Amino acid sequence: MASSRSQEGRAATGGVPRHAFREQDAVWAELLALGQTVIGSLDKSVQAVCDGRIDLVSEVKEEEEETDRKEVRIEQECLRVLALFEPVASDLRRMATILKVNRDWERIADLALRVARRVRKLGRKFPELAPPDSLKDLARDVLVHVKASYVALVEIDSTKAREVIIGDQVIDESYRAVRRQLKDQLAARxxxxxxxxxxxxxxRNLERIADHATGIAQTVVFLQEGTIIRHSDPA
Structure with a gap:
């Protein structure tokens, strides 16, 4: 009887056990939850840059450490699902997406902590120097960029993902402008x-965060369309 029920379950899902889908969904949910945590951490880092909230650095540090633990757990669960159920087609793309985006979230959390720590160090050692408005604008724009990549991921929307990819060019231009300004000020002082x-x-770390958000968006395109668009025109 148990064997019969198992066969019925497989037949209803195209030969794949129902619990395989449940486990894939569970890992996907963990990935999205990790993204929310990382965005919250980045938001605190941006507050440190823009509002001088160096009191938030310790929270960013704690969340970065928790992100490291979650990143390892998600990777382990994803590899276990791959080994046990051998997903194919769109299911395999989703597992590949989890592995890729999982790493991107971990890197964003790490870079957000670096930004926050440098702002704290600046305040302690060089209190007369403050982040210029251009750097604050870059930080805010990067946060918006990361949030947009998260929305594209949640909705598995390649159109929104392509908008994120195109928007990376604006971030790059802003970063180059900030860099020129800071180098000019460095030469003068x-x-x-x-x-x-x-x-x-x-x-530089903010620009790298934006790059990882763009990488997430590129992976969303792969997930929905099955197309790898790295190093190509996003349109």
Missing amino acids: ADQLDGWLLLLNSA
Whole structure:
């Protein structure tokens, strides 16, 4: 009788056990929850840049450590599902997406912590130097960019994902403008070299966060369309 029920369950799902789909859904839900946590951490980091909220750095640190643990657990669960159920077609693409995006979220959390720490160090060692408005605008734009990639992922919407990919060009232009401004200021006030370098490094880390968000968007296109678009025209 148990064997008969198992066969019926497989037949109703195209030969795949029903619990296989449940386990895939569970790992997917964990990935989306991780994304929410990382966005919250990045938001705190942006507050540190824009509002001087260095009191939030410790929270960013705690969340980064929790992200590391979740990233490992999600990868382990994903590999277990792949080994046990050998998914194919769209199910296999979803598992591949989880592995890729899982790593992107972990890197965003790590970079958000680096940004927050550098702002704290700047405030302690160079209190007379403050992040310029252009850097604050970049930080806010990067946060919006990451949130947009998350929405595309949740909705598995390749159209929204392509908008994120195109938007990365704007982030890159803003980063280059911030870098030029900071280098000019560095040349004029070389006595505070280390402080300007902290700001430059923060700008670079923000740009790298945007790159990971763009990578998430590219993976969403792969998930929905089965097309790998890295190094190609997103349109």
